[in-house]
Amino acid sequence: MMAEPTSTTDIWVSGTEAPEVSEWMVSGTDEGAQEMERHETTERSVEQRGSRVVDDWVVDDTVDDEERMIVNMGPQHPSTHGVLRLNIELEGEIVRRVKPIIGYLHTGMEKTAETLTFLQGGTNVTRMDYLAPLHNELCYSLAVEKLLGVEIPPRAQAIRVLMTELNRVSSHLVATATNGMDIGALSMMMYGFRERELVLAFFEKTTGLRMNHNYIRPGGVAADLPDGWEEDVAEILERIPRALRDYEDLLKENPIWLGRTRGVGIITADECLAYGVTGPTLRAAGVPWDLRKAQPYSGIEAYEFDVVTGSRGDVYDRYRVRIGEIHQSLRIIEQAAGAMPRGDYKTGDRKVSPPPRQRIDESMEALIHHFKIYTEGFKVPAGETYLAIEGPRGELGCYLVSDGSGAPLRMHTRAPSFSNLQALPIMMADSLVADTVACIASLDPVMGDVDR
Amino acid sequence: MAHLTAPPQLLTTTLGKAMRWAQQQSMWPATFGLACCAIEMMATGTAHNDLARFGMEVFRASPRQADLMVVAGRVSQKMAPVLRQVYDQMADPKWVISMGACASTGGMFNNYALVQGVDQIVPVDVYVPGCPPGPQSLMHGILTLQDKVVSGELAR
Secondary structure, X not given: OOOOXXXXXXXXXXXXXXXXHHHHHHHHOHHHHOOOOXXXXXXXXXXXXXXXXXXXXXXXXOOOHHHEEEEEEOOOOOOOOOOOEXXXXXXXXXXXXXXXXXXXXXXOHHHHHHHOOOOOHHXXXXXXXXXXXXXXXXXXXXXXXXXXXXXXXXXXXXXXXXXXXXXXXXXXXXXXXXXXXXXXXXXXXXXXXXXXXXXXXXXXXXXXXXXXXXOEEOOEEOOOOOOOXXXXXXXXXXXXXXXXXXXXXXXXXXXXXXXXXXXXXXXXXXXXXXXXXXXXXXXXXXXXXOHHHHOOOOOHHXXXXXXXXXXXXXXXXXXXXXXXXXXXXXXXXXXXXXXXXXOOOEOOOOOOOOOOXXXXXXXXXXXXXXXXXXHOOOOOOOEEEEEEEEEOOEEEEEEEEEOOOOOOOEEEEEOHHXXXXXXXXXXXXXXXXXXXXXXXXXXXXXXXXXXX | OHHHHOOOOOOOOOHHHHHHHHHHHOOOEEOOEXXXXXXXXXXXXXXXXXXXXXXXXXXXXXXXXXXXXXXEOOOEOOOHHHHHHXXXXXXXXXXXXXXXXXXXXXXXXXXXXXXXXXXXXXXXXXXXXXXXXXXXXXXXXXXXXXXXXXXXXXXX
C-alpha cells in the first residue's frame, strides 16, 4: 500500500539543520518514538503497532522522478555480510535514503531458549553472533549466575577473560578482512583469515570446536585449558602483532584505502548516542565508552588496557579502532596467561555443576546430582536480570526471567549489531553509492546477531 | 617416414565421459552464505585451506555464472523463497550442497522460524554434517560431489 509521506522529524541527518537537543532527544530516541499514547495520535499508534506500514521519508518534490531510482541490494549479496537487504534510493549516484530490511535469518532463538534448560541454553546463544560465540556464552552465563548467586572460582574467571579476548581478536580480524575485501583489498581478506585460523586452532584444541563452542557455561567453563596451552598462547601473542604490522604496511597509508575510507560514512557521537550505537563504531566517534571499564565483569577490572578511540567517526577511524583493540586484547591475553590462577575451572556447587566422573562411582549423592542436572537441569530462583558485556560489536546484553523452574521463562538478547544497524541510514545519507559496502562493512553487522 | 610409425597422439572416449570430466573440474559455487556455516565456507576459500586446489575457489556472486549452490546455514521461512529464486536463476547443469545441520534438517532449531531441511525447497545432492562443518568437511563434501559427477551418478 502506498502511504502519504510524513515528516522526517524522527530521524536527524547529520549536516542538515539540527533540531533542539531536547526535541530530538524525545522524538529521535526509542523512548520518544515508541511511546504509544501520550504524544502520539491514533494514526501514529496504528503505524507503530504494525497494523499499517508507512514509509517515514519525505520525498523531495524538486527532484524529477526520472532521476530517482530505488535499488534493491540483497538479501543474497556478497557484501551485505549475510542476508541483510537494503532498499536504496538513488538520485544519480547519490544515496538519498536507505532502508535496511532484516529478518531473513530469523531463527526464533529467543523462543527456543524457553524450551532449553539453563545448562542447555549455552548451545543456543552461542549460535547468535557466530563471530563472537564465546561472548554470547559469557553474557548468558553471567546472567544465569547473577540469578543463581554462585561464586565463580578465579581460574574460571581468568579462563573466561582469556578466551573472550581471543575471540575479540578473531572477530576483529574477520571484520578487518571483510572490510578490506569489500573495498577491493583482497589481500587483506587472505591475511585476516590466515591469522584467524591460528586463534581458531587454539579454540578447537580447548573447546573441541572451531565455532559455536558452548564452552563457557553457567558455573564456570566446560573444561580446563589443554596441556601446552601456554605455548599456543605465546605463539598467538608473537605472530599476531607481526601480522598486524603487515596489515599496517598494506592499508594504513595506502592512498586507495584512504580515499575509500577517510571521510566516508561519518556518524557523530551525538547520533551514536541517540541511536544506541555501541562498540568500535561509538568509540571511533570519540566516546571512550567500553563496558569492560564502565561495568567490569568476570574480573576484567584487574587487567591493564586502554580504551581505543577515534575522532572523526568515519570508516577509517573504525578500522583504526579495531586494529587498536586487537593490540589491547593481546595485552589482556598476555596478562591473563601470565598470571593464570590455579584451582578449579568450575564452581564446586554441586547443584549447579556436575560432579567429577570418578565421584559418581563412589557416591550415591554425586550420582543423584549428576542425574538431576542432566535431566531436569538446575533450578534458578525466580526473578529477572539484565547483564551486559562488551562484545566485539558493542554492548551485548542478556535479559533473563526465571520463574523458579529449570528453564528460562523469557530470554532476550540486546544485540549490538541490531542497534548499530539502525544507524546505517544516518551514516549513508547523501553519500555515494560506491560507499555503501564500505559503510556496511565498517559497522561489522552479523546478521545472526541482528535477527536471532 | 617417422610420423607414420610413431604412435598416434589420440585419446578415445565417449562424449558422456568427456562431458562429465569437464563438469567435474570447474564447478563454480554461488555465494549463498546464510549464517555460521558461511564463515566456515569463507575460511575454506581462503589461504589456509585453499579451495583453489580443487578448481572451485571462484565464488560467483551472480547465480547465472554458478554451477553449485552451497547452502551454508539456517534457512528461515522468510529466506526460503529467495533461496528457491536463486536456485532457479542458476543455469543447468547445477548441483546443491546442503552445508551443516541447520540446512540439512533444521538442526537444533525445531521451531516456527526455520525451514526444517533445505531439501524441502531444492533438490540436494550432498549433505555435509556438522555444526558448523569445518573446512575439511566441506572440502570432503565437494570432493564427494565431484566423484559422483565423474562416475555418472549425478551427471546432468
